[in-house]
Every structure is written in structure tokens, then in C-alpha cells.
Amino acid sequence: GESVGLHLPTLSVQEGDNSIINCAYSNSASDYFIWYKQESGKGPQFIIDIRSNMDKRQGQRVTVLLNKTVKHLSLQIAATQPGDSAVYFCAETFSGNTPLVFGKGTRLSVIA
């Protein structure tokens, strides 16, 4: 099945704090997961990805954790900045030329 999003939950954090955004994915067979950032009126922007044979991957200020047992993804943003304010989506897919299935999305609001 697909992860269908109807409304966007909001996470508010103070500037400089760490943010954790969670996502539940739907297909246990998915082998590739991506986090995207979307600003108003723009297309999704790639943040970080992870394959199903990993449980953690780190980038610059961001970390993705994958828990396949409970089909859960999380995105951790260190030292959150005002420029991080946006909507964040997780997506699941298979390696190959297949479409992405997006999660609900979370709006991150950074309080200066």
C-alpha cells in the first residue's frame, strides 16, 4: 500500500536545538529511502538517503536512521537553523526506475 498524507503535523524547535523528524513507511520490501526538504512553491530538494542494508547514515548536520523492524525512518538535524524551516518528506522506493512513495510530511518551524 501507499503512505497517504492528509494533513501536515508541525514541529517547532528553538534555533540551535536538534530536530528529530519521524516517518513511518509502508512497504517492508522497499530498499531505498530518501529524505526531502520542500520550501513553499518549490519542488522537493534531496537531503540524504539510505539503503535498506544500513541502519544509519550521516551527512553534514543531518543523520538518517532506519528501523526496518517497525518500518520507521527518522531525520535528525543538528543545530537547527532558521533556514531549515520547511516541510520535510520521507520517501520509499526500490532501486531501479520506479516511482517514489512519499510519507505524510512534517512542517519544521524554527524559532529564532
Place this chain on the structure above:
Amino acid sequence: GAVVSQHPSWVICKSGTSVKIECRSLDFQATTMFWYRQFPKQSLMLMATSNEGSKATYEQGVEKDKFLINHASLTLSTLTVTSAHPEDSSFYICSARHPVSQSEAFFGQGTRLTVV
């Protein structure tokens, strides 16, 4: 890196008219492109998969006669919203997977369609 370009970025049209949205892969060939629709405060929902040289595959609930997809070349897919109505107003986004790794997906800038 690979780039997908979408045009126009926004369009306003009258009810009953048709609107064409273009999606181009600028520096790679894309045999497959994906079209998504996003309503305000919602997630991206897959509408259809565009296949070069063959018919598009539509998701359940998406009217193929209303949303015409043409993928006539390896770098261009078009989505035409026919006989548009206000409920078709939405943000339409195209995407293509990386041609070599077929991992990362690249997205167009999106098209904001407003039907009045």
C-alpha cells in the same frame, strides 16, 4: 548533477481550457518520468508514470483522458490537463531517477496550476 526542468512554474487558466506542462531532463536521458500532484498542506501523490515511446501508466483514480501524458523523446515528457476545472488547481511536479545509479530522484521546480 542531473537536472530536471519544468515549465511553466505557474499558470492561471479559465475553466474548460487545457493546459500543457513540460518536463525536461537537461543533461541525461530519461526513459521514464513520474508525475505527481500535491494539494495544499498535503504530500506528493503519484499520478502516472510516463514511458518514452509507449503509453503512460496511471495510478488508480487518475483519469487518463483528463491528464494526457506524452513522452515523445528521451528528454521530454508533457502533461496536459484537459478541460480544466477549479478542482484541478494544484501543484504538479515531475521527476526522473538518476540514469546510471537509478537511485536518487530528481524533481522539477513544480507547476502551480490555478483554474478560475
